[in-house]
Amino acid sequence: MLALFKKALLFLSLIISSACFALDEPPKSFTNPQQSENNSRQDNGPNYTKTQHGPPKSDGERLAIIWDRTFDDPVAFFTFVLSCFTLALVIVSAIQIRFLIRGDKTARITAEAADLSAQAAIGIELPRLFSSVKVNRVNDSLWSVVISVTNYGRTPALVTHQSADISHEPLPSTPQYNAIIDVGPGTIIPKDGVRDLVARDNNSLSVFTDESIRPNTFFWVYGIILYRDFINKKHGAKFCYRFVSLNESGSGFMIVPEGPEAYTESY
Structure with missing residues (x-):
């Protein structure tokens, strides 16, 4: 149980360290979509053709966008790290609760056995x-x-x-x-x-x-x-x-x- 808890703690430390490094990265400069389009017009000249980007239609496209944003956006990445940390806490808590229930059951059985043993020892010596x-x-x-x-x-x-x-x-x-x-x-x-x-x-x-x-x-x-x-x-x-x-x-x-x-x- 202690070894498992140490492994979980090490894993959480690595995740938190990664989140700190991600937050230290300089944010990407924000570019106005209209300005980006004008720059493309100037670079391509008369051969420029505007490309229409509609909303993603398939689940694969949606997952790809979520995955890219998770590691590109520091806030999204930190939220992901926090979710992993919370999940790890839930798992560790569930394991601890399971061991507590087993320990309580074992303690009850031991106490009942000790009580029966004491009663048997006294009962042998009683007058009849x-x-x-x-x-x-x-x-x-x-x-x-x-x-x-x-x-x-x-x-x-x-x-x-x-x-x-x-x-x-x-x-x-x-x-x-x-x-x-x-x-x-x-x-x-x-x-x-x-x-x-x-x-x-x-x-x-x-x-x-x-x-x-x-x-x-x-x-x-x-x-x-x-x-x-x-x-x-x-x-x-x-x-x-x-x-x-x-x-x-x-x-x-x-x-x-x-x-x-x-x-x-x-x-």
């Missing part, structure tokens, strides 16, 4: 919390639900809030965590560490009975655990399970990890 459910029989007719949250990431998770709810009604479109708890400072889940959450219903009861799993019925266990990573960025791990009966008698049940997206999408 995943949940599992455990059901314990309290007595012949009572069951308790415990949610175990495990950190499968590479750094500890600083827990700030947690909630595990039991609901016997259809879930609303927006999660409503009724049993959310503000966890005290300094509560962390280290790498490969586990933290248990006890599920509770609206009455703060952490158990359910066999009657809760009647045939053709089910209930939900859902919740969230809020935490911060090592760069103090907030995250939330959500979970949702559906308890359904296995048979018509309601003597057994199974746990299905499913629910609306608003109840399962972590961030």
Whole structure:
């Protein structure tokens, strides 16, 4: 790019120098056409015949006249040089604009790649919390639900809030965590560490009975655990399970990890 700019500058300098030399030439003396004709009459005597010069008719004649006047008339020549100079500036400007656009595009791609690389490097080190459910029989007719949250990431998770709810009604479109708890400072889940959450219903009861799993019925266990990573960025791990009966008698049940997206999408 620099070499091309130097060549263009040298070319323009030569053109300007030529224009200066052309302007230094003495102007041609102006001769009256009538006086020129009288001189021709005197030189040729009785053999003089007036020649009629009409306007040029063909394109070739017009171009020839323009070409002759360009190099004979200093003003016309300087105008020609100025036109060449302007054209060269347009070409150089177009080349510079093209390189600026390419440079801007390259800079954007490089910045995006660097940002993705930084996010990937940080993402590898972030804590990752995943949940599992455990059901314990309290007595012949009572069951308790415990949610175990495990950190499968590479750094500890600083827990700030947690909630595990039991609901016997259809879930609303927006999660409503009724049993959310503000966890005290300094509560962390280290790498490969586990933290248990006890599920509770609206009455703060952490158990359910066999009657809760009647045939053709089910209930939900859902919740969230809020935490911060090592760069103090907030995250939330959500979970949702559906308890359904296995048979018509309601003597057994199974746990299905499913629910609306608003109840399962972590961030």
